Amino acid sequence: MNNAASQTGRGGVVSLKERLAGAQHRLWAFSGLIILLVGFSIASPNFFQTTNIISILQATSVNGVLAIAATLVIISGGIDLSVGTLMTFCAVIGGVLLTNMGLPMYIGIPGALLAGLASGAVSGFFIAKLNIPPFIATLGMMLVFKGLSLAICAGRPIYFNDTEGFSEISTGSIIGELIPALPIPNGVLILFLVAMGAAFILSRTVLGRFIFALGSNEEALRLSGIKVERWKIVVYSLAGGVCAIAGILLASRINSAQPAIGQGYELDAIAAVVIGGTSLSGGRGTMLGTMIGALIISVVANGLRILSVPQEWQIVVTGSIIILAVYADMLRRKK
Amino acid sequence: MSLLVDMQGIEKRFPGVHALKGVQFDLIAGEVHALMGENGAGKSTLMKILSGVYERDDGIVRINGKDAHFSGPREAQDEGVGIIHQELSLMNDLTVAQNIFIGREPHNRFGILDEAALNRNARAIFDDMNVVMDVTAEVGSLTIALQQMVEIAKALSYRSRVLIMDEPTAALNEAETNELFTIIHKMKSEGVGVIYISHKMDEIKRVSDRITVMRDGEYVGTLNSDETPISTIISMMVGRELNHEEMVAPDLTKAPIALEVNNLNRGRFVRDVSFSVKKGEILGFAGLMGAGRTEVARVIFGADQRESGEIRVHGKTCDIQSPSDAVKAGIGYLSEDRKHFGLVLGMNVRSNIAMASMQRFTGFGGLLDEAGMAASADEYIGQLGIRTPSDRQEVRLLSGGNQQKVVIAKWLLRDCDVLIFDEPTRGVDVGAKSEIYRILTELAEDGKAIIVISSELPEVLRVSHRIAVMCEGRLTGFLPAHASQEDIMLLATKTMHAPMKSTSHADGTMP
Numbered sequence: 001m002n003n004a005a006s007q008t009g010r011g012g013v014v015s016l017k018e019r020l021a022g023a024q025h026r027l028w029a030f031s032g033l034i035i036l037l038v039g040f041s042i043a044s045p046n047f048f049q050t051t052n053i054i055s056i057l058q059a060t061s062v063n064g065v066l067a068i069a070a071t072l073v074i075i076s077g078g079i080d081l082s083v084g085t086l087m088t089f090c091a092v093i094g095g096v097l098l099t100n101m102g103l104p105m106y107i108g109i110p111g112a113l114l115a116g117l118a119s120g121a122v123s124g125f126f127i128a129k130l131n132i133p134p135f136i137a138t139l140g141m142m143l144v145f146k147g148l149s150l151a152i153c154a155g156r157p158i159y160f161n162d163t164e165g166f167s168e169i170s171t172g173s174i175i176g177e178l179i180p181a182l183p184i185p186n187g188v189l190i191l192f193l194v195a196m197g198a199a200f201i202l203s204r205t206v207l208g209r210f211i212f213a214l215g216s217n218e219e220a221l222r223l224s225g226i227k228v229e230r231w232k233i234v235v236y237s238l239a240g241g242v243c244a245i246a247g248i249l250l251a252s253r254i255n256s257a258q259p260a261i262g263q264g265y266e267l268d269a270i271a272a273v274v275i276g277g278t279s280l281s282g283g284r285g286t287m288l289g290t291m292i293g294a295l296i297i298s299v300v301a302n303g304l305r306i307l308s309v310p311q312e313w314q315i316v317v318t319g320s321i322i323i324l325a326v327y328a329d330m331l332r333r334k335k
Numbered sequence: 336m337s338l339l340v341d342m343q344g345i346e347k348r349f350p351g352v353h354a355l356k357g358v359q360f361d362l363i364a365g366e367v368h369a370l371m372g373e374n375g376a377g378k379s380t381l382m383k384i385l386s387g388v389y390e391r392d393d394g395i396v397r398i399n400g401k402d403a404h405f406s407g408p409r410e411a412q413d414e415g416v417g418i419i420h421q422e423l424s425l426m427n428d429l430t431v432a433q434n435i436f437i438g439r440e441p442h443n444r445f446g447i448l449d450e451a452a453l454n455r456n457a458r459a460i461f462d463d464m465n466v467v468m469d470v471t472a473e474v475g476s477l478t479i480a481l482q483q484m485v486e487i488a489k490a491l492s493y494r495s496r497v498l499i500m501d502e503p504t505a506a507l508n509e510a511e512t513n514e515l516f517t518i519i520h521k522m523k524s525e526g527v528g529v530i531y532i533s534h535k536m537d538e539i540k541r542v543s544d545r546i547t548v549m550r551d552g553e554y555v556g557t558l559n560s561d562e563t564p565i566s567t568i569i570s571m572m573v574g575r576e577l578n579h580e581e582m583v584a585p586d587l588t589k590a591p592i593a594l595e596v597n598n599l600n601r602g603r604f605v606r607d608v609s610f611s612v613k614k615g616e617i618l619g620f621a622g623l624m625g626a627g628r629t630e631v632a633r634v635i636f637g638a639d640q641r642e643s644g645e646i647r648v649h650g651k652t653c654d655i656q657s658p659s660d661a662v663k664a665g666i667g668y669l670s671e672d673r674k675h676f677g678l679v680l681g682m683n684v685r686s687n688i689a690m691a692s693m694q695r696f697t698g699f700g701g702l703l704d705e706a707g708m709a710a711s712a713d714e715y716i717g718q719l720g721i722r723t724p725s726d727r728q729e730v731r732l733l734s735g736g737n738q739q740k741v742v743i744a745k746w747l748l749r750d751c752d753v754l755i756f757d758e759p760t761r762g763v764d765v766g767a768k769s770e771i772y773r774i775l776t777e778l779a780e781d782g783k784a785i786i787v788i789s790s791e792l793p794e795v796l797r798v799s800h801r802i803a804v805m806c807e808g809r810l811t812g813f814l815p816a817h818a819s820q821e822d823i824m825l826l827a828t829k830t831m832h833a834p835m836k837s838t839s840h841a842d843g844t845m846p
Contacts, residue, residue: 205446211431213437216426222488223388223424225409226438283428 028328029277029292036296040303046076047112047306054184056295056302061170061187062087062250064294067272069196071290074273075202076235077215077282078134082123084265085145088258090116090247092149095158095257098166105163113244117191119145120240124233142263149259158257170252187249194245201238211235215282239298244325272297275325296321338400339364339497339528340385340416345394347380354380357394358554360547362497362528369531369543369560373572377552378532382499385530386418387411399501409438417495419486419503425655427475432457435489460488464518467619480511487518498522499530504538508624509824516542524655534765535791536565548572570643573766584800584816585779590614592650593784594666594753596635599644604630606808608644612753612784617775619799620788623783627808628788629671632755636668637661648753662691664753667746669739671758672789679740680731684723685712687730687741691749715744719774736767743774754778755786760794772798792820 041048068085073080094112097103103111119141126137160166169186176183202208210231213221222228251257276293278285297318304314340362343842347355355377362368370378383389385396387405396403396718398414405411408418432454434439441452457470464482474482485505490498498699504512519529519542531543539546540560548555548571555571595611612618620628635646637655646653653664661668670676677689689696689708695705696711712726719740723733730741739759746754757774760768775798779785789795795802802814804826811829814822 034459190526204450206440206442206448207446209433209440209448212428212431213426216428217424220424220426220434221437223408223418223420224437225407225412283426 015071029289029296029325032325033292033296033299036299036303038134038328040299040306043303044306047303052302052306054188056298057188058171059300059302060187060251060294061185061191061252062246063265063268063297064191064291065194065242065246066269067276067290067294068194068287069239069246070266070269070273071278071285071287072198072202072211072235072242072278073134073158073239074270074278074280075215075282075285076211076231077218078127078235079138079234079280080123081135081243081266082141082145083239083246083260083269084267084287085142085149086116086119086243087247087265089145089149090244091251091257092152092158092259094248094251095160096152097170098163099158099160099211102162105166108163109248112248113241116244116247117237117241120232120243121237123240124236127236128229128232136219142266146263149257149262153257153258153261157259160251160255160257167252167255168186170249187253190245190249194242195287195291198242203285207231207238209211209236212279212283215279228231268297271322274322277325277329293325337364338362338397340530341395341397341400342381342385342519343395345381345384346392347384347389348392354552355384355391356552358549358552360385360595362530364496364526364528365523366544367523367529367531369533369539369546370549371532371534371539371546371572372549372555373766376549378549378574379501380552381549382418382501382530382532385411385497386416386450386499388418388474398823409600412493412495415494415496415607416499417493417497418499418501419483419490420501423479423482423486425474425482425485428473430471431468431471431477431485431488432470434485434624435460435470435492439492453469453598456492457488460492464488464491464521466514466518479506480514481514483507483511486700487515492524492704495527497528497530499532500535501532503531504533504535506624511624512538536568537703540565547607550574569765587613587616587800590616593648594635594786595645595647595650596631597645597647599631599646600642601630601634601639602642602808604808605634605641608805608808608810609804610810610813612786614782614784615779617779617785617787617798617800619624619802620786620805621792621795621802622827623804624790626805626827628805629757630808631805632668632757632786632788635661636755638668655792662749662751665751666753666755667691667749667751668755669742669746671757671761672740673742677745678730678738680730683727683729684721684733684741685709685726688712688726688744688748689714691745709743711748712744715747719744720770734764734767735762736764736771739763739767739771742776743778747778750780753784753786755788757788758790759787760789768794792823795823796820 037048047054066087069083070080090112093115094108097111098105098108123138123141126132127134172186173183174186175189202211210221210226214228214231215234218228272278272293273285273290274293275296276286276289276291278289300317300321301314304317338361340360342358342360345355345358358377358381360370370382372378380389384391387408387410390406398416403414405414426437429437435457436453441448441449441456454470461468461470464484464487468481468484473487477485483506503515507515524527531539533539533715543560545557546560546563546568547557548568550572590613592611593614594697597609599605599608608631610618622628630639634641635655637657637660642657646655648664648666653660655661655664658668674680679690685708688711696708698704709726716720716723717727721740721744722737730738731739759775763771775785775787787795787798796818800816802816802818802823804811804823806812806827806829812826814826
């Protein structure tokens with residue numbers, strides 16, 4: 001009895017130490033974020049204003065949700081290049097259901113989500129069952145979704161003018177109605193909820209355990225008698241569902257489904273994941289890290305814009321941050 | 336007597352290979368049954384069939400007298416057949432407890448995990464094994480020995496009545512091997528049947544009750560361990576008698592020193608190491624796992640930076656900072672992990688042999704002299720007896736022994752006078768082993784200075800003209816060629832301090 005108790009105690013201490021070690025990168029990324037915030041605040045009085053902070057958060061919402069999808073896939077040892085165009089595809093499906101077919105939101109939005117889940121499952125099928133490398137399979141799907149989106153709306157955007165309350169999904173503020181001093185847009189609230197949900201799945205559910213196990217050693221998981229293929233499909237499908245959420249957020253913010261945009265978003269999403277300390281070789285990563293990564297990207301873009309740095313140079317800075325973040329992570333690991 | 340496992344007439348074909356030809360095997364409750372054979376004899380294939388990884392083409396498998404047909408590892412586990420694979424199959428980023436119960440996590444109706452119960456269950460298993468283990472430590476942070484314990488705990492957690500261990504001691508040191516044997520004895524007394532695969536003869540004699548030998552996918556015979564001399568087992572494995580020539584150390588008093596190392600230091604594993612090797616000499620390096628032998632080799636080769644110390648080749652001081660410096664000085668290093676560091680598996684024999692000497696075969700504008708490379712490759716294929724259909728065969732298709740010869744050829748072509756062999760016969764079967772020993776001796780006769788690092792004492796004694804023994808990063812002594820195993824063990828355990836605890840940062844130690 002005594003023995004067992006002391007063991008539990010020791011286990012607790014060690015696991016705390018482990019957790020601190022794991023938190024190191026996030027801590028590093030987090031301090032980077034703080035430094036950026038402080039730096040921009042000093043450089044420009046317009047930066048640290050409620051409206052600007054809210055616009056940063058609003059700008060993070062779509063990329064943040066996409067980055068969550070990318071994180072799930074990357075921790076499982078895969079990669080998903082199709083998150084950007086799948087997001088657009090889901091928005092277009094939403095447009096078809098809501099605007100073209102005139103269906104109510106309670107059908108149109110679940111419909112778009114279902115399209116995301118199913119599309120992700122298709123990618124997962126190619127990867128798990130046909131053994132096509134994830135990079136290739138999702139590169140192909142990226143183009144497939146892009147082409148489908150353009151084909152479905154014949155190259156023209158679909159507007160949501162007839163769907164009452166659709167733009168409220170992203171731009172309205174439930175929190176603002178309750179606390180007028182805190183007009184946080186719903187899009188940001190949704191990002192927060194999705195991140196919490198994904199973090200919960202990762203840390204507390206069987207699915208999450210298998211996501212880490214897949215990325216850590218797929219063969220070991222197979223030899224443990226787990227149907228690896230099925231779980232891979234689930235991971236890509238879930239990621240597809242999350243992309244659909246991003247699609248709805250984006251469509252709601254610009255009150256339209258623009259079939260031509262989407263490509264390129266996957267790179268911002270993967271950048272956020274990497275800056276957040278998730279290993280591209282799989283098995284390691286956190287949602288909190290990804291959220292910090294997504295925020296860093298938005299803060300840099302916003303801050304440099306306020307400082308009137310041309311957009312071309314903003315891109316150069318973002319690229320440099322990615323390299324810096326990964327190098328810092330490697331230094332830490334080597335230690 | 337009831338049979339836990341009864342396999343009869345097992346057939347298995349892979350494309351181009353008849354892997355198992357009517358093999359039989361049985362297991363009694365409470366026994367350790369060793370399965371022996373050279374690499375490629377079919378041991379692992381047979382065990383993968385028993386554990387449901389492969390499906391058999393023909394034959395009967397009975398578990399507890401019941402016909403069994405497993406279509407996956409899960410079904411075999413449910414019938415009480417557990418396997419510890421040769422390559423540890425753990426998920427390094429997950430904790431000990433998470434690894435053990437992967438796929439069987441205690442959870443509620445909504446799929447939400449109960450981490451506390453998970454850790455509690457894992458702890459109970461280790462308590463049962465009498466092993467102290469931090470079940471919340473990440474597996475990747477544990478020593479190989481502790482990871483092995485996790486594998487065993489995982490197998491036991493399925494309440495396995497049949498436990499297959501494929502080379503479980505490959506990475507364990509003496510003390511850890513003893514721990515493992517204690518656990519095996521305990522399992523035996525509880526009626527678990529253990530199938531034990533290993534190349535180490537002394538272990539087989541120590542731990543097993545019966546021995547079954549396989550050769551070329553066929554069943555050769557089953558014997559009682561205590562009545563069977565090792566030589567009988569070996570001749571059954573290779574199908575012929577092996578002649579063990581006695582090593583005769585040549586007279587090297589007049590030979591010049593080829594490599595001299597003075598006061599080499601790097602971290603915990605290389606402490607004040609000084610020694611020299613003469614032209615034509617084979618210096619064996621013995622020691623327990625973690626004694627620092629490989630680390631010394633890596634420092635000499637420039638793969639790791641030395642903190643202090645001097646390296647002299649043919650009397651000249653060499654400031655070796657990188658492997659390329661070492662190669663220039665004429666030092667070649669044959670890594671213990673040749674598949675990762677010694678060979679490009681997907682490339683052919685010719686390119687691999689030329690790999691370190693590409694400059695020699697590079698003509699105007701960077702064009703490669705394929706004909707010259709082919710000629711060199713052919714020369715070494717003949718000289719070393721590399722068994723390959725041609726120099727254009729991909730290296731991954733060769734056997735372990737022949738792969739090792741390709742690595743040797745690579746360094747010979749580069750004109751290396753000092754060759755460091757790290758575990759030269761790891762993963763090489765008995766027949767090819769004696770061939771590699773012969774090559775080592777011939778190289779020494781040609782005037783090469785050779786260092787052989789080996790964890791197998793009989794191997795060190797077989798090939799070395801002189802033996803250096805290390806313990807905890809220090810050289811604890813030199814012994815002549817005909818030293819006894821006891822002499823070596825005495826030096827190998829000559830610690831400066833009290834025995835260190837396990838080095839895993841998770842602080843897991845075995846009792």
